[in-house]
Amino acid sequence: MKIGLAGYSGSGVTTLLALLSEDPELVNRHGGPEVRSITVDDPRLDRLVELFKPKKITPLQVEIIELGDLRPQEGGGLRKETLARSGGLDALVLVLRGFDAPMSQGCRQVKELSDEFESLLQEFAIADLMPIENRLERLGKEGKLASREAQLLTRLREGLEEGLPIRRMGLDREELRALSGYNFLTLVPLTVVASVGAEGAPALVYGDLDDRCSREGMSYVEISVLAEFETLEIPEDERGLFLADLGIKVPARERFMGTLFTRLTLATFFTVGEKEVHAWAIPEGTPAARAAGKIHTDLERGFIRAEVIAYDECIALGGLNQAKEVGKLRIEGKDYIVKDGEIFHVRFNV
Ligand SMILES: Nc1nc2c(ncn2[C@@H]2O[C@H](COP(=O)(O)OP(=O)(O)O)[C@@H](O)[C@H]2O)c(=O)[nH]1
Ligand SMILES: [Mg+2]
Known part of the structure; x- marks a missing residue:
């Protein structure tokens, strides 16, 4: 899974990336946008590891990339490098400056969080408009403005000009497939992180951002990034106390991943065995054959059936063989919808 951080x-x-990846040194590097892979903690995985004692453990990994400078370039639009980094994102996270601190030179002055938010959204819309305009111009020259493609792009252009992100234009599957080569930023699910001081910033700064986000299908979360970042130097087993002192009940990483999972409506399934216990993320509602394809394309192609059991049941019965003996290991076909937490074993033939 690939997540873009923009701000x-x-x-x-x-600072947020340093906190999420627990890599304090990151804030001292000034070489350009960074990428970090973070592990998603899941107590279910830990229990399965105890049960199966595998040689290899593969938790969910999420790749988080900084998109880099978002200031518009002369003539408008984002930098080429920023656009190049933003291909294939599963989610886009906007980081807003909700803390009160002197601005260093060269930074953009923003008075209201909602202004910052609007202006970021506008830049994404402009970034999406550019390739649309170019393509339409080309199709125009070739006399193909009546084509399906041109009509679809015209619809997108009108929507974007009215301030509508592409993800809210009600495109169907076929239309989405036709657009997959464009890597549109306003198509990617959005989550907003307000980086706030330990006590939160004055209410006026926030306006109705959280309402607006929920109205428009975006997630909104406030994180005391710097305060929590500073606790990274405290040994892990003592950190909880300091966080509690700051009024932080759930650590940022957990809240961040939780918000993303909800926003992206993801489900986790597990493959287990002596060799490996592995956690996988799929969109909720994914059929068994497609989930198998996540493990390997051969498994989707040659899918015969899946043996499936719920996490709780597997733990209660003490393993897959035990489950099989009492007839609790279900056999499911390719259209079966995989549920969060299920343990999944694919039978296939290629
Ligand atoms: N007071 C305060 N300062 C912060 C917070 N988060 C970051 N900063 C400071 O803001 C400056 C810019 O942070 P940085 O993470 O480099 O921002 P970036 O340019 O968006 O990557 C640094 O001096 C940080 O220490 C915060 O939550 N509170
Ligand atoms: Mg930075």
Whole structure:
């Protein structure tokens, strides 16, 4: 899974990435946008590991990339490098500067969080409009403005000009497939992180951002990034106390991943065995054959059936063989919808 972090310079993007990846050194590097892979903790995985004692453990990994400078370039639009980094994202996270601190030179001055938010959204819309305009111009020259493609692009252009992100234009599956080569930013699910001071910033700064986000299908979460970042130097087993002192009940990483999983409506399934216990993420509602394809394309192609059991049941019965003996290991076909937490074993033939 690939997540993009976007925010204006000085908004605390790098500090957030340092916190999420528990890599304090990151804030001292100034070489350009960074990428970190983070592990999603899941107590269910730990229990399965105890049960199966595998040689290899593969938790869910999420790749988080900084998109880099979001200030528009002369003539408008985002930098080429930023656009190049934003292909194939599963989610986009906007980091807003909700803390009160002196701005360093060269940073953009923003008075209201909602202004910062609007302006970021506009930049994404402009970034999406550019390839649409170019393509339409080309189709025009070739006399193909009546084509399906041109009509679809025209619809997108109108929507974007009215301030509508592409993900809210009600495109169907076929239309989405036709657009897959464009890597549109406003098509990617959005989550907003307000980086706030330990006590939260004054209410006026936030306006109705959280309402607006929920109205428009975006997730909104406030994180005391710097305060929590500073606890990274405290040994892990003592950190909880300091966080509690700051009024932080759930650590940022957990809240961040939780918000993303909800926003993306993801489900986790597990493959287990002596060799490996592995956690996988799929969109909720994914049929068994497609979930198998996540493990390997051969498994989707040659899918015969899946043996499936719920996590709780597997733990209660003490393993897959035990489950099989009492007839609790279900056999499911390719259209079966895989549920969160299920343990999944694919029978296939290629
Ligand atoms: N007071 C305060 N300062 C912060 C917070 N997060 C980041 N900063 C500071 O803001 C400056 C910019 O942060 P940085 O993470 O480099 O922002 P970036 O340019 O978006 O990557 C640094 O001096 C940080 O220490 C925060 O939550 N509170
Ligand atoms: Mg930075």
